[in-house]
Amino acid sequence: MATHKAFTQEWLDAWKQKIAGSQEYKEIAKEWEGSVGLICNADPSKSIPNPVYLFTDYWHGDVRDFLVCDEAKVQTAKFIMTGDYARWKQVAKKELDATKALMQGKLKLKGDLTYVVRNVKTINKVIDLLTEVQTVWPDDV
Amino acid sequence: MQNGYAGKFLQVDLTGGVCSSFTIQEERLKKFIGGSSLAASLYLERFNLDADPLSAENPLMLMNGPLVGSGFPGSSRFAMAAKSPQTGIWGEAACGGNFGPELKRAGYDGIVITGKSPHPVILSITNNSAEISSAAYCWGKDIYETTDILKAPDKNIKVLAIGPAGENRVIFSAIANDKAHFIGRTGLGAVMGSKNLKAITARGNQAPGKANEEKYKEIFKAAIAEIKNSAFAESLHLMGSDAAMDLGMMTGDVPIKNWTVGEDFELSAKLSGPTLTETYLTKAHACSNCPVACKRVVAVKDGPFRTEEGPGPEYETCCTFGTMIMNSDLAAVIKANELCNRYGMDTISAGATIAVVMELYEKGIISLEAADHLDLAWGNMEAVMALLGKIARREGFGDILARGSVSAATHFGAGALDSVAHVKGLDLPMHDPRGFHGMGLAYMMSNRGACHLQHAAMGMEQGMVSWPQLFEMKEDYDGKTSQGKAQLVFDSENYGILGNSLSLCHYLLYCLKPETVRDAFNAITGFDFGFKDLLACGARDWTLKRGINNLLGITVKDDVLPKKILTVLTEGAAEGSVPDMKLLRDEYYAIRGLTTEGVVSKEKLLELGLPELKEKLYP
Numbered sequence: 001m002a003t004h005k006a007f008t009q010e011w012l013d014a015w016k017q018k019i020a021g022s023q024e025y026k027e028i029a030k031e032w033e034g035s036v037g038l039i040c041n042a043d044p045s046k047s048i049p050n051p052v053y054l055f056t057d058y059w060h061g062d063v064r065d066f067l068v069c070d071e072a073k074v075q076t077a078k079f080i081m082t083g084d085y086a087r088w089k090q091v092a093k094k095e096l097d098a099t100k101a102l103m104q105g106k107l108k109l110k111g112d113l114t115y116v117v118r119n120v121k122t123i124n125k126v127i128d129l130l131t132e133v134q135t136v137w138p139d140d141v
Numbered sequence: 142m143q144n145g146y147a148g149k150f151l152q153v154d155l156t157g158g159v160c161s162s163f164t165i166q167e168e169r170l171k172k173f174i175g176g177s178s179l180a181a182s183l184y185l186e187r188f189n190l191d192a193d194p195l196s197a198e199n200p201l202m203l204m205n206g207p208l209v210g211s212g213f214p215g216s217s218r219f220a221m222a223a224k225s226p227q228t229g230i231w232g233e234a235a236c237g238g239n240f241g242p243e244l245k246r247a248g249y250d251g252i253v254i255t256g257k258s259p260h261p262v263i264l265s266i267t268n269n270s271a272e273i274s275s276a277a278y279c280w281g282k283d284i285y286e287t288t289d290i291l292k293a294p295d296k297n298i299k300v301l302a303i304g305p306a307g308e309n310r311v312i313f314s315a316i317a318n319d320k321a322h323f324i325g326r327t328g329l330g331a332v333m334g335s336k337n338l339k340a341i342t343a344r345g346n347q348a349p350g351k352a353n354e355e356k357y358k359e360i361f362k363a364a365i366a367e368i369k370n371s372a373f374a375e376s377l378h379l380m381g382s383d384a385a386m387d388l389g390m391m392t393g394d395v396p397i398k399n400w401t402v403g404e405d406f407e408l409s410a411k412l413s414g415p416t417l418t419e420t421y422l423t424k425a426h427a428c429s430n431c432p433v434a435c436k437r438v439v440a441v442k443d444g445p446f447r448t449e450e451g452p453g454p455e456y457e458t459c460c461t462f463g464t465m466i467m468n469s470d471l472a473a474v475i476k477a478n479e480l481c482n483r484y485g486m487d488t489i490s491a492g493a494t495i496a497v498v499m500e501l502y503e504k505g506i507i508s509l510e511a512a513d514h515l516d517l518a519w520g521n522m523e524a525v526m527a528l529l530g531k532i533a534r535r536e537g538f539g540d541i542l543a544r545g546s547v548s549a550a551t552h553f554g555a556g557a558l559d560s561v562a563h564v565k566g567l568d569l570p571m572h573d574p575r576g577f578h579g580m581g582l583a584y585m586m587s588n589r590g591a592c593h594l595q596h597a598a599m600g601m602e603q604g605m606v607s608w609p610q611l612f613e614m615k616e617d618y619d620g621k622t623s624q625g626k627a628q629l630v631f632d633s634e635n636y637g638i639l640g641n642s643l644s645l646c647h648y649l650l651y652c653l654k655p656e657t658v659r660d661a662f663n664a665i666t667g668f669d670f671g672f673k674d675l676l677a678c679g680a681r682d683w684t685l686k687r688g689i690n691n692l693l694g695i696t697v698k699d700d701v702l703p704k705k706i707l708t709v710l711t712e713g714a715a716e717g718s719v720p721d722m723k724l725l726r727d728e729y730y731a732i733r734g735l736t737t738e739g740v741v742s743k744e745k746l747l748e749l750g751l752p753e754l755k756e757k758l759y760p
Contacts, residue, residue: 096617097617103373103606104606104607105371108372113375114379114415117376117380117388117413117414118387118413118416
C-alpha cells in the first residue's frame with residue numbers, strides 16, 4: 001500500500017479517497033454540511049517549521065475540496081480545529097480521541113459546538129478513515 | 142468571616158423547638174474541610190448509627206464548604222447528609238443553586254437538625270438567628286407552590302423545600318432549592334419529611350471574607366480565563382448536561398430499555414442536548430456565581446405534555462424518562478421532570494424504578510390489575526405521568542414503588558430483583574459500566590451506593606480531563622478494560638470528593654486546572670495546602686464514610702455490581718464487554734487499604750488520622 005507524507009496534498013487526496021469510498025460514511029454524514037479547516041501549529045523540533053493549513057469540505061455524505069492551503073483560506077471554513085503537531089499525530093493514529101482532545105483543550109474548535117456534538121459520529125468516522133491512510137510523519141523520517 | 146468560614150453552625154432540635162449554635166476548631170476543618178466530609182465526622186462523633194433513618198434520632202445535616210459564598214466560579218454547592226432511608230447506610234447529596242451562599246451570608250457554615258417536630262414546621266434563618274414556625278399553610282403543597290409562598294414576602298429569600306413525596310416518606314424523595322436545584326439522591330427528602338420539616342429559608346447580608354483578597358483576585362481572573370477557554374464548559378453552556386447524550390450513545394455510556402439494549406441512535410438524537418436546545422430551551426440558567434450556566438429553562442407550549450416555563454431536565458433525566466423506558470418524546474421527559482420536581486422525587490430513582498416495573502410488566506410478572514390498570518408498556522408516558530402522582534401520594538401500586546426499586550422488586554418476587562440495577566440499594570446513574578469498567582468499580586465502591594459524583598472517574602476514564610500534575614494518568618483510557626482501573630478510581634475519588642467538601646461543582650472541577658482550585662482554596666482559607674494535602678483530605682473523607690458504612694454492616698458482600706451490568710450486550714460500543722468485578726475489587730482493596738472483608742484496616746485509619754473511627758471499628 002502506498003504511503004504518504006502527512007500534511008501533503010497527496011496525503012489529503014488519499015484521505016479524501018478513503019472517505020469518498022466509504023458507504024458507511026455516506027450514511028452517517030448525510031446531514032453534515034460544511035467545511036472544516038485544520039491548523040497544525042509550527043513545531044520546528046518535529047520538522048514542522050511553519051504552521052500547516054488544511055481545508056476539507058464535506059457535503060451531505062460527499063466530499064468536496066481537500067486542500068493544503070494558506071491561512072486566509074482556512075479561515076473561511078465553517079469549523080476550524082487547531083492543535084499542536086503532537087496532538088494531531090495522536091488523533092490521526094487514534095491514540096487520542098478527537099472529542100476528548102477538544103474537551104481537554106488539546107485541540108481547539110472555532111465554530112458551532114452544538115452542531116459538532118450532534119454530528120460527533122460523522123467526525124469520528126472521518127478520523128477512523130484517516131487511520132487507514134498509510135502515513136509517514138515528519139518526525140519519524 | 143475572614144477565611145471562607147462563617148465561624149459557626151446552627152443546631153436545631155425540632156423536638157424541643159430550640160435553635161442554638163456551635164463552633165468547630167480549625168484543626169478539624171483542616172482535616173475535613175467542609176461539606177459532606179465534615180458532616181460525616183460529626184455524624185460519627187455525635188449520633189447513634191443504629192437509629193432508624195426515619196426516626197427522630199437520625200440527624201439531617203446541611204454543610205457548606207469554605208468556597209461557598211466566595212464568588213469563585215462553581216462554588217454555590219452545599220451538601221446534605223443523613224443515614225439514608227433508601228440504602229440504610231451513609232446518605233448524602235449535594236446541589237448547586239443559591240441556598241449555600243445565602244446560608245453563609247446569614248452567618249452559618251451548616252445546620253444540624255435533630256428530633257422531630259410534633260407538627261409541620263418551617264425553619265427560617267436570618268442573619269445569625271433562626272426560628273421555627275408552623276408550616277400549616279404550605280404542608281401538602283408541591284415544591285413550586287411552597288417556594289412561591291415562602292418567597293412572596295421577599296424574592297431574595299432562598300428556599301429549601303420538600304414536596305408531597307417527602308411528606309409521605311417516599312424513600313427516594315428529594316429536597317429542592319428554589320425549584321431548580323435538587324438534593325436528589327439517597328432519599329433525604331424523606332428524612333426531612335419524617336421530621337415534619339417542610340422547608341428551610343435563608344436570608345443574610347454578611348459578605349464572607351477571604352484570607353488573601355489580592356491573591357484571590359488574581360486566581361479568580363485565571364479561573365474565568367480557563368472556563369472561557371474550555372470546550373467542556375462551552376458545551377455545558379450551550380447544551381446543558383444532556384450534551385453527553387450523543388457522545389455517550391457512541392461510546393456505550395447510555396443505558397437503554399432498562400440496561401438491555403446497547404445502541405439506539407434514533408432515540409438519542411431525539412433526546413439529546415442539541416435537540417433540547419433547538420426545541421424547548423427558553424434560556425440557560427446559572428447557579429450563584431457560575432459563568433457556565435449549564436442549567437436549562439424549558440417550556441412545552443402545546444400538546445399532551447404542555448409544560449409552563451421552568452427548570453428543565455438534566456442528562457440523567459433524559460435517560461431515566463427517555464432511553465431507559467423507550468420514550469423518544471422529549472416533551473414527555475420535560476413533563477415527567479416537572480412532576481418529579483413538584484412532588485420532590487429523585488428523577489434517577491423514580492425513572493429507574495418505573496423502568497424496572499415496565500420490564501416486569503413485559504415479562505408478565507406484574508399484571509395490568511396489579512398495576513392499578515395502568516398499561517405499563519414501554520414508552521407509555523401517559524401511564525408514567527399517572528404513576529408519578531401515585532408514587533408521591535403513595536396510592537395503590539404507587540405505594541409499592543414508593544419504597545424503591547429493590548423493595549418493589551422483592552415484593553413482586555419471581556426473580557424480579559434481577560431487573561434492578563443498583564449498588565447498595567441506590568439505583569445506578571445513567572452511565573453504563575459495560576462501556577467504562579472504571580465507572581463500574583466507582584459504583585461498587587461509592588459510599589452512598591451507585592454514584593457518579595463521589596469521584597471524577599467519568600471525567601478521567603472518558604477523557605474529559607487531564608490532570609498529570611495530580612497523579613499519573615494515561616493519555617487515553619480504554620473503557621472496556623478492567624486492568625489498572627483501580628488506581629484510576631482511587632485517584633479520581635481522592636480528587637473528586639474534594640468537590641463535595643470544598644463545595645465546588647464537579648463540572649467546574651473538570652474545567653479548572655487543579656492549581657487554580659488549590660490556590661483559590663488557600664487564598665480564601667489562608668491555609669497552605671499542597672496537592673498532597675488536598676488528596677489526603679479526599680482519601681480521609683472516603684475512608685471515614687467507608688468506616689461508618691462498615692459500622693452499619695457494609696462488607697465485601699455489598700461491593701458488587703448488579704446482574705444487569707454483568708450481562709453482555711449484543712450490540713453497540715459496549716458489545717460483549719462486562720467489568721471484571723473481582724479483579725477491579727481486589728486491586729482496589731489493596732490500594733485503598735481495605736481488608737479482604739472490605740473493612741478499613743487499622744493501619745489505614747491511623748495513617749489518615751482517624752483514631753476515633755479506629756476505636757469504634759476495632760474496640
